[in-house]
Amino acid sequence: MAYDTKNIRNAVLLGHPGCGKTTFAETMLFETGAITRRGSVQEKNTVSDYTDIEHERGNSIFSTLMHDDWRGNKINVLDTPGFDDFVGEVVSSLKVAATAIVLLNAKSGVEVGTELLWEYVEKFETPSLFVVNQLDHEKADYEATVEQAKARFGDKVLPIQYPLNAGDGFNTIVDALRMTMYVFPPGGGKPEKKEIPDAEKDRANAMHNAIVEAAAENDDELMERYFDQGTLSEEDLAAGLRMAMAQRSIFPLFCCSALNNMGSGRIMGFLNDVCPTPADRKELKLEGGGTLKCDANGDTTIFIFKTHNEPRVGNISYFKVCSGTLKAGDELVNAENRTTERFGQLYIANGKNRESTNELRAGDLGCTVKLKDSHTNQTLNTKGLSRKIEPIKFPNSRIEVAVEPPSKNDMEKLMKAIHAITEEDPTLIVEQSRALKQTLLYGQGQLQLELVKHRIETEQKLKMEFVRPRIPYRETITKESNESYRHKKQSGGAGQFAELHMRIEPYYEGMPDPAGLSVRKAEVEDLPWGGKLAFYWCIVGGSIDARFSNAIKKGVLQKMEEGPLTGSNCQDIRVSIYDGKMHPVDSNDMAFMIASVQAFKNNFVKAKPQLLEPIYNIEILCSGDVMGDVMSDLQTRRAIIMGMETEGHYQKILARIPLAEMYKYSSTLRSISQGRAKFSREFAEYAAVPNDIQQKLIADFKAKSEED
Ligand SMILES: Nc1nc2c(ncn2[C@@H]2O[C@H](COP(=O)(O)OP(=O)(O)O)[C@@H](O)[C@H]2O)c(=O)[nH]1
Numbered sequence: 001m002a003y004d005t006k007n008i009r010n011a012v013l014l015g016h017p018g019c020g021k022t023t024f025a026e027t028m029l030f031e032t033g034a035i036t037r038r039g040s041v042q043e044k045n046t047v048s049d050y051t052d053i054e055h056e057r058g059n060s061i062f063s064t065l066m067h068d069d070w071r072g073n074k075i076n077v078l079d080t081p082g083f084d085d086f087v088g089e090v091v092s093s094l095k096v097a098a099t100a101i102v103l104l105n106a107k108s109g110v111e112v113g114t115e116l117l118w119e120y121v122e123k124f125e126t127p128s129l130f131v132v133n134q135l136d137h138e139k140a141d142y143e144a145t146v147e148q149a150k151a152r153f154g155d156k157v158l159p160i161q162y163p164l165n166a167g168d169g170f171n172t173i174v175d176a177l178r179m180t181m182y183v184f185p186p187g188g189g190k191p192e193k194k195e196i197p198d199a200e201k202d203r204a205n206a207m208h209n210a211i212v213e214a215a216a217e218n219d220d221e222l223m224e225r226y227f228d229q230g231t232l233s234e235e236d237l238a239a240g241l242r243m244a245m246a247q248r249s250i251f252p253l254f255c256c257s258a259l260n261n262m263g264s265g266r267i268m269g270f271l272n273d274v275c276p277t278p279a280d281r282k283e284l285k286l287e288g289g290g291t292l293k294c295d296a297n298g299d300t301t302i303f304i305f306k307t308h309n310e311p312r313v314g315n316i317s318y319f320k321v322c323s324g325t326l327k328a329g330d331e332l333v334n335a336e337n338r339t340t341e342r343f344g345q346l347y348i349a350n351g352k353n354r355e356s357t358n359e360l361r362a363g364d365l366g367c368t369v370k371l372k373d374s375h376t377n378q379t380l381n382t383k384g385l386s387r388k389i390e391p392i393k394f395p396n397s398r399i400e401v402a403v404e405p406p407s408k409n410d411m412e413k414l415m416k417a418i419h420a421i422t423e424e425d426p427t428l429i430v431e432q433s434r435a436l437k438q439t440l441l442y443g444q445g446q447l448q449l450e451l452v453k454h455r456i457e458t459e460q461k462l463k464m465e466f467v468r469p470r471i472p473y474r475e476t477i478t479k480e481s482n483e484s485y486r487h488k489k490q491s492g493g494a495g496q497f498a499e500l501h502m503r504i505e506p507y508y509e510g511m512p513d514p515a516g517l518s519v520r521k522a523e524v525e526d527l528p529w530g531g532k533l534a535f536y537w538c539i540v541g542g543s544i545d546a547r548f549s550n551a552i553k554k555g556v557l558q559k560m561e562e563g564p565l566t567g568s569n570c571q572d573i574r575v576s577i578y579d580g581k582m583h584p585v586d587s588n589d590m591a592f593m594i595a596s597v598q599a600f601k602n603n604f605v606k607a608k609p610q611l612l613e614p615i616y617n618i619e620i621l622c623s624g625d626v627m628g629d630v631m632s633d634l635q636t637r638r639a640i641i642m643g644m645e646t647e648g649h650y651q652k653i654l655a656r657i658p659l660a661e662m663y664k665y666s667s668t669l670r671s672i673s674q675g676r677a678k679f680s681r682e683f684a685e686y687a688a689v690p691n692d693i694q695q696k697l698i699a700d701f702k703a704k705s706e707e708d
């Protein structure tokens, strides 16, 4: 059966690891009758955590699509992993969700994971609600959790419910929207509805009024009715709250014990009655301008937000129908690579269980198998259209390792296997670095990279090692130097002869012409690895024929690719060729190239060379009590602290750190903060390496070259 856009709700479950998302999802499926037996994370039989790897580890690694039928509406639920190693799964889910359900653990309140996820929710401007979970836990503290939520997420946090007896024996929720008290039987499920006791009436009334005001606030008509009647009808309330949620002027907050199945039914009811439909969300932005209306009668456009390779099944593509209606058997064209794909079978999913369906309408989420050449972040359209949904922007990598197969012969196989995984997870990036002569794997955290290794070793039976990646240093010079070089060879037959005079200077934009030389031709080139080479031809009187200039430049470039100090790429140098000699017979391109390499090399070491290293801006978010430890660790990493800010009850540290000091930083940070700190990084610039370190790097390179 196909659902209309207005009957679809897309929700994503978010929260710090262990707050209960997967358990909550299981409860939702049970409540709607999608499953008849509730699995548990401990027994490894939940619908959401269904892969071997998740069973092995005991928590979620992939996002999972599930759906519930709730009174004729379809509620699609995406369960996500909490670890920020897998934040890619969160970001892609947020791209297609209309409501974020943020779970808070009543025994620990707002956690670092919650904070970080919230940054993404803000970026996507996703309408959100909070669920205070684990209210059955003996250490549950509803008041403290709400207080923290308000401190961090603002007064928009709007409590709809409160527990009457949080902790051991929890079974009662006061609902101030319905003005009803829910008392759950042991084992949870359907609660008994009771009148709110007198002792609780004041608190419940105050909460109710706050809800009504929030609902009326955004709409003059509702406001007027509220003033006239002193209250709002249930329909008016729902309409007002829907609007307020869609505009993100409220974040309703609910109570729950996912473990004991208490509270999730009411949250589903709210999703159903109040939360935005896919069409209520802001229209999706298209690449190159314009937006796309979520309308089942429009032309069909779908967006792939996730792909997953399942043993024995192959690639499963999860997509959102952004516009129009997709029918089984339809053909769509990939807007990226023009491949025509046939959607032979359409499925709706509950974890690994897939059910065929004939039709999916705008707003709905589904999946298919056997697409030929379509991947995450790509748009497919009915023939004749070239719409491209703005792709998901995944976060920058935070960590890298170099990958080595035990034997060179395995490299090709290994690369193929890694590529297959990176296609599934766009936060993983492989790069074969020419400069470092290493294959690098970039990702979000150690755990994510270890899992790649684990999968390749178990699924592909290929061995691989992670080694420390080399640092992409750069070499440059800090003063002018002039040098001539004569290359002369006479052995038997034709000889070789070339002489040239070369000046090198530090290059910067807008620099004046080289003093005392007359420039015949000036070229400024972008180097493939970044930075510039300015190549000036300043020969007067034809001492070197201009036809040799290319060979000379080639010599310079060759030496710049493997710099004289440490074999690293050189950058930002101006080379001026101002004199030389030719031989009528023995001069040729090869001779001038050799002379050029030597002249450049000799010049370079005289021009006060300087090694440069990549510097990253990093942003660390940590709880106040571990701040001291995080800071003293930074001090050992040549970090420069750029600022500190308080964010809720977390501290944000901004710093600049050389990449060379960041090896395994994500694991170190996790261990010194016991998981209560996270970081992100962004390449900032190349900066001078301190002299003592430069000397050591040069000596190491020399020793290694002699060894080779
Ligand atoms: N006491 C209690 N434990 C819960 C509740 N919800 C989940 N848990 C437990 O918390 C742990 C983590 O749950 P899980 O659903 O995997 O959390 P996730 O990482 O957010 O998906 C498991 O041991 C669950 O049994 C709850 O409402 N009350």
Ligand SMILES: [Mg+2]
Pocket (backbone or CB within 6 Å): 021, 022, 023, 049, 059, 060, 079, 080, 081, 082
């Ligand atoms: Mg989970």
